[in-house]
Amino acid sequence: REKRRIAGDKELREARKLAVKIRDGKKTRKVRLDDVAALLEGPYSMDVAKSMVDALDLEDVEVQGSLSVRPFNVGQRVPTITKILQLDKIHEAITAIKAKGNLNLLANWSDFGYTTLGQLEAMARVLEALNRFRLVQFTLDWIDGVEWHIKDVVHPFTDVCDYTKVRI
Numbered sequence: 001r002e003k004r005r006i007a008g009d010k011e012l013r014e015a016r017k018l019a020v021k022i023r024d025g026k027k028t029r030k031v032r033l034d035d036v037a038a039l040l041e042g043p044y045s046m047d048v049a050k051s052m053v054d055a056l057d058l059e060d061v062e063v064q065g066s067l068s069v070r071p072f073n074v075g076q077r078v079p080t081i082t083k084i085l086q087l088d089k090i091h092e093a094i095t096a097i098k099a100k101g102n103l104n105l106l107a108n109w110s111d112f113g114y115t116t117l118g119q120l121e122a123m124a125r126v127l128e129a130l131n132r133f134r135l136v137q138f139t140l141d142w143i144d145g146v147e148w149h150i151k152d153v154v155h156p157f158t159d160v161c162d163y164t165k166v167r168i
Helices: 002-023 033-040 046-055 087-100 117-145
Strands: 068-071 105-109 113-116
Touching (some): 033 046, 033 117, 046 117, 087 117
């Protein structure tokens, strides 16, 4: 258990270093889903995480087929994720795998391929983070665009009535 915690901490440190490099324009390598998932697993800020999520180059795919859940084949490798599913399909697959009681199963769609529970949870975190970033940006845009009448500004905000919204 301690080894897993230490390995998780190491992954998080590496993901944060990569996120800072990407944010500063010093991209060193292609961003992978597990890098972004490690960053989004705990608390994160939009300032650091958004650039890394944006750098994640996964094609959106709309799955039409039905979901099947099955165990790994002998010698089968963990699938590599190159596309990202819709959030409702991801939650459907997570629920189906957890309902089977064995977390080491694969979700499969004929027009998508195989994915593990960990990869599904990582995709869900990425999509939820993208939605949160979008909502935060809408809020920031609204704050930048709103204008208050002087008579509507009350204590404790009366000391900032004379500031303009122009940023330098």
